C-alpha cells in the first residue's frame with residue numbers, strides 16, 4: 106500500500122452515507138481566486154458592467170457544457186443540480202445587485218461581486234435550516250464561477266481518477282462530479298456540508314460512503330495519502346497505521362456482509378410471524394431517491410416532501426415541473442402507492458417565491474396547509490400536477506399541518522374544483538385519488554374522529570407532533586433532551602389516533618423519524634399501526650425485526666413503555682431485554 110512516514114490523523118465530521126471506504130486521496134482543489142479590489146471613476150462603470158455581463162455569458166456557456174457532459178454520462182440528477190446553478194445565474198435581481206454595487210460604490214466588478222456574495226451569504230448563514238444554508242453555498246459556488254471568468258482563469262481540467270480513490274474537497278459543487286469518473290470513486294469527504302448538501306445527495310444516490318463538515322481536512326492533506334472514510338461514525342482517518350488499516354479492512358468487509366444480509370430482507374413481505382401486515386414505505390425528498398427506496402424494499406412512498414421543489418430557487422415551480430417529477434416518481438414506484446405531501450413550506454422551510462418574510466414565531470405561523478390555502482394559485486398548480494400524475498399509478502395526496510376540520514374541507518373542495526377543470530379539458534386523472542391528513546399537532550390528534558370521517562387515511566408526523574405537544578423546538582439543542590417519543594402524553598395521543606382512525610375504518614401510519622428505530626417500530630406494531638414510513642436505508646432492518654416479532658410482543662412492549670411513564674432508564678432496560686431477542690438489530694441501533 107506504499108505507506109508513508111506520516112502520522113495517523115483522525116478528523117471528525119458528519120456521516121451522510123454509511124459504510125467504509127479506503128483509498129488514495131484525490132484532492133479536488135478550488136483555485137484561490139485573489140483579485141485587487143479597485144475603486145473606479147464614474148466613466149468606467151459601464152465598462153465594468155460589460156465585463157461582468159461577458160463573464161456571466163461565459164459562465165452560462167460553461168454550465169451548459171457541464172450539464173451536457175453529465176447528461177451524456179447518464180448523470181441526470183447531477184445535471185439537475187447544474188440547472189439550479191443556471192437558475193441562480195439567471196436571477197435578474199441578484200445580478201442587478203452586483204451591477205448596482207458597481208454603480209453606487211464605484212468599485213470594480215470583482216469587488217462588487219464579492220461584496221454581494223458576502224452580504225447574501227451572511228443572511229443565509231443565520232438560517233437554522235441546513236437545507237437553506239446549503240442553498241447559500243449554491244449561490245457562493247455560482248458567484249465564484251463568475252469571478253473565475255472575470256479573472257480569466259482557465260476552467261478546471263478533467264481529473265485523472267485512478268482505481269479506488271476517495272475524493273477530498275472543501276466542498277463539492279454540482280459541476281465537480283462532471284470532472285470525475287464516478288465509477289472509480291469509493292468515497293467522499295468534504296470540509297463543509299450537511300445531510301442535505303450536494304455531497305450527501307450525490308453520495309446517497311451513488312451509494313458510496315461520505316462524511317461532510319470535516320472543517321479543515323482539505324487544507325491538511327496534499328493528495329495521494331491513504332484515507333479511510335467511515336460514513337457510519339462520521340470519521341476520516343488520514344495516513345492510517347497498519348493496525349488501523351487492518352481493523353478498517355475488517356470493518357469494511359463486516360459492513361458489506363451486514364448490508365448484504367439486510368438486503369436479503371428487502372424483497373420479503375413486511376409482516377410479523379403471526380401474519381400482521383405492517384407496510385414499510387419510504388420518506389423521500391427528491392425523485393431520484395425512488396430507485397434507492399425500491400432497492401431497500403419499500404412498498405411505496407409514504408411521504409414525498411414536495412416542498413424541496415420550491416427551495417433554493419427564486420421562482421415557483423411550473424405545473425409542468427411538478428408534473429414531470431410526480432409522473433416519474435409514480436411510474437417508478439407503481440404498482441405501490443406514492444404519497445405526495447403538498448408543499449409544507451413556512452416555519453423553518455422558507456421559499457423565496459412564496460410565503461411571508463418574517464414572522465415572530467414561524468413554528469406557529471403560516472405554515473403547511475395554512476400557507477397553501479392562502480397561496481391558492483400555487484396550491485392549485487401543484488394539485489393539478491398531482492392529479493395528472495395519478496393517471497400513471499396509485500397516488501395519495503397528503504395534507505401537512507392540518508389543525509382543524511375546515512382546512513381539510515377547504516383543501517378537498519379545491520381538489521374537487523381542480524378535478525372539474527381537468528375533466529373539462531379532457532385531461533385524464535384518477536377520480537378516486539385518496540386524500541389524507543397529517544396528524545402533527547395536538548388539536549388534530551384530539552379530533553381524529555372528525556378528521557377520519559372526511560379523510561381517506563391518516564399519517565402521524567411524530568417530528569412535529571412531539572414538538573408541538575411537548576412544547577420543544579425540534580431545532581433547539583438546548584431542549585433536545587426533552588425530545589421523548591415515549592413521553593406518556595405522546596403515547597396516549599397516538600393510541601387515541603389509532604383507535605379513532607380504525608373506528609372510522611381508515612388506515613393510519615407514522616412517518617416521523619422515530620419510525621426507523623426498530624424499538625419504536627415494535628411499539629407501533631403494538632398500537633396497531635397500518636404503515637410505517639422512514640428513510641429508505643432503515644427499511645430492511647425494521648423489516649427483519651418485524652418478521653421475527655408477533656403482535657403479542659408489540660402489545661406487551663407497549664404496555665411496558667406505558668408503565669415506564671417516560672422514565673428513560675426503564676426504556677433503556679427494555680431495549681436491553683429486546684437486545685436478547687434480536688441480538689443483531691438492537692446492539693447497533695441507536696435510541
Ligand code: PEP
Pocket residue numbers: 408410449545565566567568569570616617618
Ligand atoms: C413530521 O413532522 O413528523 C414529518 C414527517 O414532517 P416533517 O419532518 O417534514 O416536518
Ligand code: MG
Pocket residue numbers: 545566568569
Ligand atoms: Mg412535519
